[in-house]
Amino acid sequence: MSPAPNRLLRAAVAAPVFDFWSRQFGSIQAWDRCLARVVARREEARGAVTLTLQPNRRFAGFTPGQHLNLTAEVEGVRLTRSYSFTQPPRTDGRLRLTIKRVENGRLSNALCELRPGAVVELGEAYGEMSLPQGPGRYLFLAAGSGITPLMALSLALEQNPQAEATLVYWAQRRDELCFAEELRELAARQPRLRLHFALTREPLRLAGEFGRRIDTALLDEVAPDLPALQVFACGPRGFVEDARRLTQERALRFHGEAFTPPEAVAGGAPVRVQLLRSGQTLEVPAGAPLLAALEAQGLRPASGCRMGLCNTCACRLVEGVGQNLNNGETVAEPGSELRICISAARSDLTLDL
Amino acid sequence: MSQATLNRPLSHAEMDAFGTELDALRARTMAQVGAEDARYIRRIVAAVRYTEAAGRALLFFGAFPPAWVLGTLLLGLSKILENMELGHNVMHGQYDWMRDPHLNGKTYEWDIVGTSDNWRHTHNYKHHTYTNVRGMDDDIGYGLLRLFPEQRWRPFYLFQPLIAVIFALLFQWGVAIQRLELGKVFSGRKTKAQLREEFRPVGRKMGWQLLKDYVLFPLLAGPFFLPVLLGNLVANGMRNLWTYAVIFCGHFTADAETFPKSVVLNESRGHWYLRQLRGSSNLSGGKLLHIMTGNLSHQIEHHLYPDMPARRYAQVAPEVRAICERYGQNYNTGSMWSQFGQVVWRILRHALPSRPGKTAALVAPAAEAA
Ligand SMILES: Cc1cc2nc3c(=O)[nH]c(=O)nc-3n(C[C@H](O)[C@H](O)[C@H](O)COP(=O)(O)OP(=O)(O)OC[C@H]3O[C@@H](n4cnc5c(N)ncnc54)[C@H](O)[C@@H]3O)c2cc1C
Numbered sequence A: 001m002s003p004a005p006n007r008l009l010r011a012a013v014a015a016p017v018f019d020f021w022s023r024q025f026g027s028i029q030a031w032d033r034c035l036a037r038v039v040a041r042r043e044e045a046r047g048a049v050t051l052t053l054q055p056n057r058r059f060a061g062f063t064p065g066q067h068l069n070l071t072a073e074v075e076g077v078r079l080t081r082s083y084s085f086t087q088p089p090r091t092d093g094r095l096r097l098t099i100k101r102v103e104n105g106r107l108s109n110a111l112c113e114l115r116p117g118a119v120v121e122l123g124e125a126y127g128e129m130s131l132p133q134g135p136g137r138y139l140f141l142a143a144g145s146g147i148t149p150l151m152a153l154s155l156a157l158e159q160n161p162q163a164e165a166t167l168v169y170w171a172q173r174r175d176e177l178c179f180a181e182e183l184r185e186l187a188a189r190q191p192r193l194r195l196h197f198a199l200t201r202e203p204l205r206l207a208g209e210f211g212r213r214i215d216t217a218l219l220d221e222v223a224p225d226l227p228a229l230q231v232f233a234c235g236p237r238g239f240v241e242d243a244r245r246l247t248q249e250r251a252l253r254f255h256g257e258a259f260t261p262p263e264a265v266a267g268g269a270p271v272r273v274q275l276l277r278s279g280q281t282l283e284v285p286a287g288a289p290l291l292a293a294l295e296a297q298g299l300r301p302a303s304g305c306r307m308g309l310c311n312t313c314a315c316r317l318v319e320g321v322g323q324n325l326n327n328g329e330t331v332a333e334p335g336s337e338l339r340i341c342i343s344a345a346r347s348d349l350t351l352d353l
Numbered sequence B: 001m002s003q004a005t006l007n008r009p010l011s012h013a014e015m016d017a018f019g020t021e022l023d024a025l026r027a028r029t030m031a032q033v034g035a036e037d038a039r040y041i042r043r044i045v046a047a048v049r050y051t052e053a054a055g056r057a058l059l060f061f062g063a064f065p066p067a068w069v070l071g072t073l074l075l076g077l078s079k080i081l082e083n084m085e086l087g088h089n090v091m092h093g094q095y096d097w098m099r100d101p102h103l104n105g106k107t108y109e110w111d112i113v114g115t116s117d118n119w120r121h122t123h124n125y126k127h128h129t130y131t132n133v134r135g136m137d138d139d140i141g142y143g144l145l146r147l148f149p150e151q152r153w154r155p156f157y158l159f160q161p162l163i164a165v166i167f168a169l170l171f172q173w174g175v176a177i178q179r180l181e182l183g184k185v186f187s188g189r190k191t192k193a194q195l196r197e198e199f200r201p202v203g204r205k206m207g208w209q210l211l212k213d214y215v216l217f218p219l220l221a222g223p224f225f226l227p228v229l230l231g232n233l234v235a236n237g238m239r240n241l242w243t244y245a246v247i248f249c250g251h252f253t254a255d256a257e258t259f260p261k262s263v264v265l266n267e268s269r270g271h272w273y274l275r276q277l278r279g280s281s282n283l284s285g286g287k288l289l290h291i292m293t294g295n296l297s298h299q300i301e302h303h304l305y306p307d308m309p310a311r312r313y314a315q316v317a318p319e320v321r322a323i324c325e326r327y328g329q330n331y332n333t334g335s336m337w338s339q340f341g342q343v344v345w346r347i348l349r350h351a352l353p354s355r356p357g358k359t360a361a362l363v364a365p366a367a368e369a370a
């Protein structure tokens, strides 16, 4: 469509109206949002489900090792979390995600219950892990759901003949290992991938499986040439910190991605507030009303009543933990509107302000 | 009954207790907000869309009178729902907790000639924070009408019975230009350049609304251009009259009070609640009335809890009323006829010079001295 009629059409139809009728007619096309339909679902392992998604035309692509923010509605409320692509880009444009259930987790369990036909919303792909073309030697350290982006990178080895990698994948029990068969087959046909499983709560170990958490001896065994390797570690925060401690100094490069959400800090400890629109990052005391704290540093965010009722100062929480000072509730759900006149930071925050 | 005997001035301690009870009621209710409220507002969205589609479709056959009448009614209904139960309430951030970008308080754009951004300023901020405070809440007579004896009389107000009718018919235009504060331009407190700057987004929205209702849709109907145009005009008129009536009933009934600027100085939460109560009035009626007024039939509850999903007002109303009774405060409610009758009386009465009657103070004098 040429730009002029396109613009006219855009002006003539409001996005909410277009999106409403599109959904009424069962389509996943949307005015400016990327919606995706679940087209297949598979039990991947105990407590993990793989979903295949068909995104609409708004999906802009990704590279193996990246993640995206996925939004789905649970009990009328939209929840957003990050998930990683578990396959390199496919010719049919479909996306594969694998979701591990987290105990009492609000979104992970809901996603694991989705059936083909369900519709979710996708954000843009992001993430710094990648496997550039050309020579490269890697050590992939994955724990739990941290396998997901490293699965995509392992598969990507096939398209990058000069890269080679060792993957160590931790789980508590054998039946919790995702992609176990797929990985074994990949390692069998692809000598540039060396594969190790480590099971921390499995009474009986099979040949080649480790039975303990990450430590120096284990690393020496799987990666005697650590100084020549780039290390990618993904998993729970504690695991990534251990991996960092054990390899950062010795390896060629370390890159870790923690999959557990940030935790709230108490008291008036300084936290960093990143403001996306104004491109600034400031330090404010945790627990102090944000509007006043930002004003004290010379900023002039929109405000009105300054008592939490007019909604003028509301801005979107992109990441981090905030707190409503009127009722003491913590707000950690990405995408929540924070009324900054009555809200404080409880961790490093990113705001759409 | 005179206003002085309706309400009891509260001591500071009573005022705090009053505020605490209302805060607790709010917390209890907000804890229940969830899936049910989400389902409800989605059903309202669907009702708005389907009635609009049906109305516009019928208007294409508007040469056939029954189709024109039904189409116009449906379109008017859709516009009223969109304005009140959907737009007004969403813009208060009542559904922000759903995190749906199409139901976001800061970005929702409604189907009237006024921009949502200006509305958020004049209504959400000014009107709700400074409700019925003279000189701070521009909704008091909209700078056009004298509804309270405390407003200074001028000969201009003799024409207000006529002006009020014109204003009602063109209500959306009044809302659209409210933020421009034309009075300031006439009195020289705002420059023409400033006005031009402020008018730009307003003009764009007006142009677009006019184009949509009076050019695009009529053109789509081809030979039935005129019936469609007229249908849209009448539907917009219906919405204007209805919203005007509802909004005026909310703050300009006989017992509604206005306040001097001094009340907002160091105002406590309880005092703020009390002022919201004294400045607001409800409409009693059934479920349909509540939905069609966007639950502004519960104006009192709306002013106490502007960001609570409006469908919850009916649920909290009996408790609010009981709290008011305990604190000796009048809970101003009545049928639409009775309340609107009082509004009309105000419009007529205060067209002529009038002097303030006696109202009960908010704060008990003894307590104030202490
Ligand atoms: C970059 C990135 C990529 C990710 N990729 C994937 C992926 O591919 N597959 C996948 O399954 N998950 C992935 N995650 C984790 C995912 O984003 C969610 O955190 C997870 O699904 C839990 O969400 P929830 O709503 O179910 O739990 P919540 O309701 O948010 O949390 C419930 C409780 O569980 C704790 N918790 C939250 N997340 C975890 C976790 N990951 N492990 C242990 N405890 C947790 C919380 O602190 C809380 O106490 C990724 C996270 C990040 C940051």
Ligand code: FES
Binding pocket: A302, A303, A304, A305, A306, A307, A308, A309, A310, A311, A312, A313, A314, A339, A340, A341, A342
């Ligand atoms: S300034 Fe009014 S809600 Fe924050």
